Amino acid sequence: MIQSVDRALHILDLLKNNPRGLGVTEISKSLDVAKSTAHRLLMSLERYGYVQKFGKDAIYRLGLKFIEMNQVVVENLNVVEIARPYLEKLSADTGEIVHLVMLDGYEIVYIDKVDNNSTIRIYSQIGRRAQLHCTGVGKAILAHFDKSNITRFIENNDFRSYTPNTIVDGQALLSELEKIRIDGISFDNEEHEPGIQCVAAPIKDHRNHVQYAISVTGPLTRMTKEKLETCIPKLRETAQNISRQLGHFL
Amino acid sequence: MIQSVDRALHILDLLKNNPRGLGVTEISKSLDVAKSTAHRLLMSLERYGYVQKFGKDAIYRLGLKFIEMNQVVVENLNVVEIARPYLEKLSADTGEIVHLVMLDGYEIVYIDKVDNNSTIRIYSQIGRRAQLHCTGVGKAILAHFDKSNITRFIENNDFRSYTPNTIVDGQALLSELEKIRIDGISFDNEEHEPGIQCVAAPIKDHRNHVQYAISVTGPLTRMTKEKLETCIPKLRETAQNISRQLGHFL
DNA sequence: AAAGCGGTTCCATAATACGGAACAATGTAA
DNA sequence: TTACATTGTTCCGTATTATGGAACCGCTTT
Numbered sequence: 309m310i311q312s313v314d315r316a317l318h319i320l321d322l323l324k325n326n327p328r329g330l331g332v333t334e335i336s337k338s339l340d341v342a343k344s345t346a347h348r349l350l351m352s353l354e355r356y357g358y359v360q361k362f363g364k365d366a367i368y369r370l371g372l373k374f375i376e377m378n379q380v381v382v383e384n385l386n387v388v389e390i391a392r393p394y395l396e397k398l399s400a401d402t403g404e405i406v407h408l409v410m411l412d413g414y415e416i417v418y419i420d421k422v423d424n425n426s427t428i429r430i431y432s433q434i435g436r437r438a439q440l441h442c443t444g445v446g447k448a449i450l451a452h453f454d455k456s457n458i459t460r461f462i463e464n465n466d467f468r469s470y471t472p473n474t475i476v477d478g479q480a481l482l483s484e485l486e487k488i489r490i491d492g493i494s495f496d497n498e499e500h501e502p503g504i505q506c507v508a509a510p511i512k513d514h515r516n517h518v519q520y521a522i523s524v525t526g527p528l529t530r531m532t533k534e535k536l537e538t539c540i541p542k543l544r545e546t547a548q549n550i551s552r553q554l555g556h557f558l
Numbered sequence: 559m560i561q562s563v564d565r566a567l568h569i570l571d572l573l574k575n576n577p578r579g580l581g582v583t584e585i586s587k588s589l590d591v592a593k594s595t596a597h598r599l600l601m602s603l604e605r606y607g608y609v610q611k612f613g614k615d616a617i618y619r620l621g622l623k624f625i626e627m628n629q630v631v632v633e634n635l636n637v638v639e640i641a642r643p644y645l646e647k648l649s650a651d652t653g654e655i656v657h658l659v660m661l662d663g664y665e666i667v668y669i670d671k672v673d674n675n676s677t678i679r680i681y682s683q684i685g686r687r688a689q690l691h692c693t694g695v696g697k698a699i700l701a702h703f704d705k706s707n708i709t710r711f712i713e714n715n716d717f718r719s720y721t722p723n724t725i726v727d728g729q730a731l732l733s734e735l736e737k738i739r740i741d742g743i744s745f746d747n748e749e750h751e752p753g754i755q756c757v758a759a760p761i762k763d764h765r766n767h768v769q770y771a772i773s774v775t776g777p778l779t780r781m782t783k784e785k786l787e788t789c790i791p792k793l794r795e796t797a798q799n800i801s802r803q804l805g806h807f808l
Numbered sequence: 809a810a811a812g813c814g815g816t817t818c819c820a821t822a823a824t825a826c827g828g829a830a831c832a833a834t835g836t837a838a
Numbered sequence: 839t840t841a842c843a844t845t846g847t848t849c850c851g852t853a854t855t856a857t858g859g860a861a862c863c864g865c866t867t868t
Contacts, residue, residue, distance in 0.1 A: 311855065312825065313566045313602040321606070324627060327634040332846055342827045347847065352563040356571070364834085366846055370631045375764045375805040377574060378628030381620045384577040514625045555625040560825065562856060582815055592858040597816065614865090616815055 315339055316349045320358060320370065329367035382555070387511070387520055388420050390553045395422040395522065398546045402539050404526040407506075409445040411519045412437075414461065416446050419520075441467045441481055442474050444496035444508030445521035451488040452510055452518035458485060473499045493540060498528065505531040507539055509547035514555030522547055565589055566599045570608060570620065579617035632805070637761070637770055638670050640803045645672040645772065648796045652789050654776040657756075659695040661769045662687075664711065666696050669770075691717045691731055692724050694746035694758030695771040701738040702760055702768035708735060723749045743790060748778065755781040757789055759797035764805030772797055 322338055323330060330338075336346035350368055353359035357373030391408050399406040399422040408420035418436045440446035440461070453461065459482075467476040475481045488494040496506045508523035524539050531539075572588055573580060580588075586596035600618055603609035607623030641658050649656040649672040658670040668686045690696035690711070700708065709732075717726040725731045738744040746756040758773035774789050781789075 309605070310562050310566070310598055310602045312560050312562045313599060314605075316560070316563045316566070317602065317606040317608070320627070324630050327630050333844085343846080344828080344848080345826060348560055348825080349563060352560045352567065355559070355564075356567040358567070369634070370627060372631065372803070372805050374624060374627040374631045376807060377570070377620060377624040379807075380574050380577050381622065381624045384619070553622070555622050557626060557629075561823090562825085583813085593815075594817080594859080595857060598856080 312349065315341065315345070316353055319346070319349055319353065323359065323368065323370045327370065329362060329369040331365070331367055335368070382514065385514075385554055387550075387554065391420065391511075391520075391522070391550045392422075394546050394550050394553075395420060398522070398524065398542060399423065401542050402524050404524045404530070404539070407445065407523045407525060409438075409443075409449075409521050409523070411449050414465075415439060416443065416449065416521075438500070439468065441465075441476075442470055442496075442500045443523075444494045444506045444525075445523045447485065447488055447496075448494040448508040448510045448521040448523075449518055451485040451494065452512075458482070470500050471498050471502050473497055475499065492544065496523075496525075503528050507536060507543055509543050511547055511554065512551040512556040512558075514557070516556065516558055520550075522550070562599065565591065565595070566603055569596070569599055569603065573609065573618065573620045577620065579612060579619040581615070581617055585618070632764065635764075635804055637800075637804065641670065641761075641770075641772070641800045642672075644796050644800050644803075645670060648772070648774065648792060649673065651792050652774050654774045654780070654789070657695065657773045657775060659688075659693075659699075659771050659773070661699050664715075665689060666693065666699065666771075688750065689718065691715075691726075692720055692746075692750045693773075694744045694756045695773045697735065697738055697746075698744040698758040698760045698771040698773075699768050701735040701744065702762075708732070720750050721748050721752050723747055725749065742794065746773075746775075753778050757786060757793055759793050761797055761804065762801040762806040762808075764807070766806065766808055770800075772800070 318339060319335060322335060332343055332347050332350065335350070336343045339346060350359055350361075354361060354368075354371070357371045357376075359368050360371040361368055387410070388408065395406045395408060406422045407418055409416040410419045415437050416439075418434055418438075421434055438446060440450045450458065450461065462478040462481060467474070467478075467481070469476050475484060492509060494508045496504075496508070498505060504525060505528050506523045506525035508521050510518040511520035511522060512518055513520075522543070524543055526535075568589060569585060572585060582593055582597050582600065585600070586593045589596060600609055600611075604611060604618075604621070607621045607626075609618050610621040611618055637660070638658065645656045645658060656672045657668055659666040660669045665687050666689075668684050668688075671684055688696060690700045700711070703711065712728045712731060717724070717728075717731070719726050725734060742759060744758045746754075746758070748755060754775060755778050756773045756775040758771050760768040761770035761772060762768055763770075772793070774793055776785075
């Protein structure tokens with residue numbers, strides 16, 4: 309909207325695509341502006357460290373300021389806050405309870421919960437902990453561990469059974485996780501509480517790591533096949549949107 | 559130099575110092591410009607993802623573009639290339655040979671060497687490997703391992719002796735490393751080759767990790783006490799400058 | 809209901825960024 | 839060696855373009 313700012317930021321994109329650097333002339337041609345203009349823009353960018361001049365042939369590259377800025381951005385990425393509006397929408401669209409959980413050690417912690425008919429934060433289950441093997445969200449996160457960590461986790465744990473459906477066999481869990489990783493979606497078919505079913509999806513961060521997951525939870529009676537059919541795409545999309553907001557670009 | 563670009567980049571600095579976000583009015587006051595101007599600048603920044611608007615109260619924060627840009631910058635950080643001019647200067651100032659080494663596994667590899675009287679790259683020693691305990695650069699890097707990694711390294715290795723001065727005793731090495739970490743400088747007093755002495759300093763990257771080190775090397779006859787007195791500050795400064803160029807801000 | 813306080817939009821003005829030309833520095837070809 | 843080509847940098851008059859102010863809109867408070 310502001311010509312000169314637009315052009316300056318355009319230069320940064322240009323340099324992003326040419327990380328080895330570009331000269332003033334090349335840049336001016338790409339932007340279709342006079343050399344002097346490109347030069348002036350580069351001076352401004354250089355002053356702030358967004359661009360760095362190399363060698364006596366004056367090749368310009370992206371500067372170190374980006375590293376500095378990145379740290380601030382990443383430090384202030386707050387999942388709960390970012391996820392909130394998406395979770396509210398998901399809950400409203402599905403009419404079910406939506407959870408956000410986070411990995412802590414080898415357990416998950418519920419860090420947010422949205423009920424379908426209120427935007428007030430309900431602290432009822434927030435802070436509750438659960439194991440990885442018996443919840444949709446837990447399995448969604450576990451499925452994205454390193455292969456070696458998964459086997460280690462399975463070998464070193466006895467899995468407590470909560471319902472007849474809880475997966476307690478290591479081999480069964482392993483193949484379930486494999487499926488989950490491919491699908492990008494995991495289920496909880498009364499594995500933790502009888503009568504309660506849920507669908508979950510992982511949240512990926514800027515390093516492509518999975519530390520969070522979200523789920524849509526409902527009583528078995530309401531979670532019909534048709535209902536799930538409509539929930540899953542919405543869940544997928546929501547998880548993707550949140551991931552993107554956390555800097556996940558892949 | 560370009561007013562509008564300057565102002566735009568100034569806003570980014572402002573938001574960097576207020577990571578929780580600022581409103582248009584606040585920003586316009588800080589920059590001492592009209593609200594409309596600040597608003598227009600923000601629109602341009604937002605278009606490119608450098609700024610993100612949150613909530614209906616229109617709080618602006620740093621955007622995710624920085625994460626994207628950071629990746630490109632970090633990926634293209636090339637130590638050898640960046641260090642070159644600094645190494646040349648250091649060699650010219652000291653009149654001695656300067657080395658750049660890199661950690662690879664539990665060994666170091668010489669990845670650059672600058673002779674005092676030529677700017678031509680000499681491949682004679684580049685690629686040579688050495689152990690960590692017997693060189694100045696090796697100890698400089700080793701000293702910055704995690705405490706647990708250091709003890710593990712010392713416990714699991716028998717240290718080969720190259721000269722009478724080589725440190726082969728675990729305890730002796732441990733206390734030497736402690737000293738090095740405090741000083742920020744390490745020495746090689748004929749520990750690897752008789753008659754050769756050197757001073758080394760670690761290079762730190764954008765994550766405060768030490769993967770590289772540089773050294774000034776010379777024959778014992780030339781490396782007098784007085785000579786070292788002048789070399790060390792230059793070495794320190796060079797190491798700092800290179801670290802900064804690699805995104806080390808601390 | 810009205811006032812206050814944010815963000816956003818619009819517009820006339822003149823300040824400001826622009827392009828072009830001249831210059832400097834470097835490398836290349838004759 | 840000279841002349842030429844190419845690239846980065848500086849300067850300046852012009853008119854394009856960013857600017858500030860006023861008006862507007864939506865929200866909250868009293």
